[in-house]
Amino acid sequence: MMRVIPETLVNLCKERMEGYNCEGFVYGRGPMNPAIMIVGEAPGETEIHNGMPFSGRAGKVLDQFFHYLGIGREDIYFTSTVRSRPYKIVQKKTVDNEMIEKKYNRAPNLKEQLAHAPILDYELQHVKPKQLVTLGNIGLQRLLGRKYTISDCHGQLIQSKVRRLKEFDSNEWTWSEETYSIFPTFHPASIFYNRSLEKDIYEDLDHLKDILHKKKS
Ligand code: URA
Numbered sequence: 001m002m003r004v005i006p007e008t009l010v011n012l013c014k015e016r017m018e019g020y021n022c023e024g025f026v027y028g029r030g031p032m033n034p035a036i037m038i039v040g041e042a043p044g045e046t047e048i049h050n051g052m053p054f055s056g057r058a059g060k061v062l063d064q065f066f067h068y069l070g071i072g073r074e075d076i077y078f079t080s081t082v083r084s085r086p087y088k089i090v091q092k093k094t095v096d097n098e099m100i101e102k103k104y105n106r107a108p109n110l111k112e113q114l115a116h117a118p119i120l121d122y123e124l125q126h127v128k129p130k131q132l133v134t135l136g137n138i139g140l141q142r143l144l145g146r147k148y149t150i151s152d153c154h155g156q157l158i159q160s161k162v163r164r165l166k167e168f169d170s171n172e173w174t175w176s177e178e179t180y181s182i183f184p185t186f187h188p189a190s191i192f193y194n195r196s197l198e199k200d201i202y203e204d205l206d207h208l209k210d211i212l213h214k215k216k217s
Contacts, residue, residue, distance in 0.1 A: 003027050004122075004123055004126055004127055005028065005123065009118055009119060009122055013083070013115060013119055014084075016116070016118075017084060017115045017116065020086070020111070021087055021088065022042075022084035022112060023048060023084060023085050023087060024043070024048035024084055024085050026052070026053055026084075027083070028053065028078060028079035028080075028083070028119070028127075029052070029053055029079075030073075030074075030077030030127075031074070031075065032127055032128065033128050033129070033130070034075055034130065035076065035212065035215075036077070036129065036131050036132075036133050036212075037077040037079065037124075037127060037131070037133070038054070038076060038077070038133050038135065039079060039080060039120070039132060039134045039135065040053070040054065040079070040081070040135045040136070040139055041080055041082070041107060041108065041135065041136055041138040042082040042083070042084065042107070042112075043080065043083065044056050044058070044085060045087075045103070047059075047085070048085045053078035053079070054078055057192070058189040058192075061188035062135075065201070065205055068205050069209055071212070077123070077129060079123050080139065081108060081116065081120065081139055081142040082108040082112050082113060084112075085105065086107065086108045087104060087105060087106060088103070088104050088106045089101050089102070089104075090102050090103075090104055107138055113138070114165075114171050117142075117165045117173075118165060124162065130181070131183060131211070131212065131215065132181065133183050134182060135186070135188065136150055136186060136187030136190065137149060139187075140153070140182075140184045142163065143163055143180075143182060144162065144182065145163060150184055150186060153184050154184050154185050154186055154204055155183075155200070155203060155204035155207050155208075156183075156184070157182075157207075157211055158181075158183070158184070159179055159181055159182075161175040161178065161179055161180070162182070163175065164176050183204075183207075185204040185205070186201050186204075188201075
């Protein structure tokens with residue numbers, strides 16, 4: 001699979017990430033000019049381990065969504081707001097009463113999102129997706145700002161400019177010149193915590209199916 005992101009950019013983002021509790025780096029993956037670009041949150045432990053976006057538990061649920069849409073992974077470009085795994089360390093007692101440290105996945109904070117912003121900016125400009133699908137609040141707000149919440153706008157088609165860094169290596173947001181077609185829905189992992197969201201997600205997918213169908217014809 002050809003890598004879209006130049007190594008210099010990856011190294012820049014790794015430098016920008018120094019001092020944060022984030023590990024590894026998972027490259028975005030998929031074809032140029034894809035039918036869909038998925039914008040997730042950040043890779044988790046499984047993805048860091050095998051270098052493949054959405055290859056863990058949430059990815060299995062996401063695959064069911066694609067199956068429902070009748071679209072294969074090969075037509076989709078996968079990326080996310082942050083490309084490293086943000087983690088937190090939690091002290092745990094073992095059955096033998098020993099204290100051990102465990103790493104858990106967590107959502108990326110705003111500084112980490114800013115640190116990795118050059119990557120998604122670059123991908124948007126070069127991959128040129130026909131349709132963006134954001135998963136959860138993190139991907140949505142990375143692109144449209146914090147006025148947008150997933151509970152208010154999931155399942156709606158939004159035509160908008162998206163947030164990007166003012167300059168390649170800055171820490172200030174501005175808006176893209178291009179207008180993108182953005183479809184927000186819930187993150188597949190959300191149903192692990194709230195099963196009732198599954199119904200909302202499938203209603204969103206029905207709408208997305210229509211949108212994709214109209215784009216084809
Ligand atoms: N969530 C994401 O946003 N990306 C992954 O690769 C896995 C889970």
